[in-house]
Amino acid sequence: MGWRIPEALKERSGQADAGKSIDPFSICNISSSPVSVFKSENLYSEGNSADHVYVVRSGLCFSFRYDEDGRRQIIDLAFPGDFIGLEALTQARFVSSVSALTQAELVAYSVDDFTRQCYDEPALSRALVECIAKEHAILTKRLVGVAHSPADQRIAHFLLEIRSRALQSSKLHPVSEGTRNRALITAGGDFNLKLPQAIIADTLGLSIVHVSRTLSKLKEEGLIEDSSAGIRYRNLDGLKALALWEGISPWLEAG
Amino acid sequence: MGWRIPEALKERSGQADAGKSIDPFSICNISSSPVSVFKSENLYSEGNSADHVYVVRSGLCFSFRYDEDGRRQIIDLAFPGDFIGLEALTQARFVSSVSALTQAELVAYSVDDFTRQCYDEPALSRALVECIAKEHAILTKRLVGVAHSPADQRIAHFLLEIRSRALQSSKLHPVSEGTRNRALITAGGDFNLKLPQAIIADTLGLSIVHVSRTLSKLKEEGLIEDSSAGIRYRNLDGLKALALWEGISPWLEAG
DNA sequence: CGTAGCCTTGACCGACGTCAATGATGGTGG
DNA sequence: CCACCATCATTGACGTCGGTCAAGGCTACG
Numbered sequence A, B: 001m002g003w004r005i006p007e008a009l010k011e012r013s014g015q016a017d018a019g020k021s022i023d024p025f026s027i028c029n030i031s032s033s034p035v036s037v038f039k040s041e042n043l044y045s046e047g048n049s050a051d052h053v054y055v056v057r058s059g060l061c062f063s064f065r066y067d068e069d070g071r072r073q074i075i076d077l078a079f080p081g082d083f084i085g086l087e088a089l090t091q092a093r094f095v096s097s098v099s100a101l102t103q104a105e106l107v108a109y110s111v112d113d114f115t116r117q118c119y120d121e122p123a124l125s126r127a128l129v130e131c132i133a134k135e136h137a138i139l140t141k142r143l144v145g146v147a148h149s150p151a152d153q154r155i156a157h158f159l160l161e162i163r164s165r166a167l168q169s170s171k172l173h174p175v176s177e178g179t180r181n182r183a184l185i186t187a188g189g190d191f192n193l194k195l196p197q198a199i200i201a202d203t204l205g206l207s208i209v210h211v212s213r214t215l216s217k218l219k220e221e222g223l224i225e226d227s228s229a230g231i232r233y234r235n236l237d238g239l240k241a242l243a244l245w246e247g248i249s250p251w252l253e254a255g
Numbered sequence C: 001c002g003t004a005g006c007c008t009t010g011a012c013c014g015a016c017g018t019c020a021a022t023g024a025t026g027g028t029g030g
Numbered sequence D: 001c002c003a004c005c006a007t008c009a010t011t012g013a014c015g016t017c018g019g020t021c022a023a024g025g026c027t028a029c030g
Helices: A006-011 A111-120 A122-148 A151-172 A197-204 A208-220 A236-243 B006-011 B111-120 B122-148 B151-172 B197-204 B208-220 B236-243
Strands: A032-037 A042-044 A052-058 A061-066 A072-078 A097-100 A104-110 A185-187 A190-193 A224-227 A230-233 B032-037 B042-044 B052-058 B061-066 B072-078 B097-100 B104-110 B185-187 B190-193 B224-227 B230-233
Touching (some): A052 A111, A061 A197, A072 A197, A104 A111, A111 A122, A111 B122, A122 A151, A122 B072, A122 B122, A151 A190, A151 A197, A151 A208, A208 A224, B032 B042, B061 B197, B072 B197, B151 B190, B151 B230
Antiparallel strands (some): A042 A097, A185 A190, A224 A230, B052 B104, B061 B072, B185 B190, B190 B230
16 A cells, blocks of 8 residues: 555645644554564455554555466555555455565554544545555556556666655654664665565566566666665666656655 | 545445435535536646546546656546546646546536535545545556456456446436437447547557457457447457456446 | 575567558538 | 548558576575
8 A cells, every 4th residue: 555644644734734643553542453464474365354454563565466367466565654455444355465575563443443533533534535645646657657668667667666665664654773674675874675576576567587687687787786685776866767757746756 | 537426425334424425516515617628628737736626527538647758648537427636635736637538528626625625524535535445446457457468358358347337427427318428438228339449558558559459359259349330349248258357346346 | 405485597489569551431611 | 512631440561578488596594
């Protein structure tokens, strides 16, 4: 998913509750329960009854569906602060699955409580709409990309998008060094990324083989660097040029 | 876009306002102004200041963006009853354009009024979330499809989706025979569809040429029939089989 | 040391895009 | 009623991006 509550509200000025911020990890009046998901474990699966929504506290999750050929299509990644499973608000059963890329901690809210609270607190609804709008923008962007762009461009864009979202997330929801996403993201101020290529492939609708080839190409071109520690962004401007990274929706503009 | 207010609320039971329905063409307390768009004319364009949201009253519209190569990617079609331009709720300027496929009549609501009303009337927010969820489902579905499916499957799915949405729309928002979408959709109880192939191509990320070829194939296989009057669905079950049309999200299940 | 993930690389092939020419169709004006 | 034009659809030739299959390497971990 990928909807971050607090700053969405803060940014919106001129509203009754402008500047008011909602703590996504403990939304007023709603009882929340903590949930842990181990690496490669599912938080929920397609078909499960959908009676909770979640917010990522730490770790990295992703939502996906299988198409009829059994191929996995990743819908989106979820960083700390992001919502997961909002479809529960409108449907009895999940139509997608969510799994963890690393050990992840989340908080769960009952759908009934959440819905009630939306009625009592328009600001929450409002925040929801903001978050969903962001999600919408990311999806349409990806749709355009998947439909038309060549693989190198798609991948470059993906790398930048992830970087941007990870940075934003870690700014807004810093985690103690101990539980830091060390396995996956960020090292000090600098940034490098460790994701299985299969994740990239399934997100962008490419084959693993082709992702590998394309990453090698980007490596040769000096745009990135790849070690066992993960992908390092070596030439940001070059990447942005390749990805045509400008005029991107405001949410993604960090960095 | 594509978010239909009234039944969204009706379907949701157990809520304070279950059964209450909102007339999308005249939302309580909000002043609305009628808008007409001629065929091939833009309702608004990328970059325009976004201070209204719209609901389609009659006709058929579509939203799109250009990617950097100048290629048009259609995001979605909008049928009577569907919302258009909800991004105005969260952004100062539109990031997509909307154009009319036929002469279309819409109603416009000022964003400020609409937002205010969302605060006063949780049911409206609620409806909004429902509508957006539907949109989300359609988009992810298309994303999965665009990423993986071969052209014939994509097209078959698209044809079915359009049919389904058109039928739903005309059921919920019947129009007088005079203004009926005769140019495009529906003929009596039966259904046939007249859309430029370019629309199909730009929606699914295919080239016009390939759409033409693929439609010819579908014709040969007896699944559809194509005349100057439009596409006629000749073998619905065959189409569904090809499109793997089952377990589709509930919104699309009509027909 | 062996096994399991994950990544890389090569050979091959097919789906789909591009270019370009040719055909319908329908609307407009003389 | 016909000439003309714009729009849209069809068809063929050709190239390429990216998928599939298959084999082999690199860590990492028990």
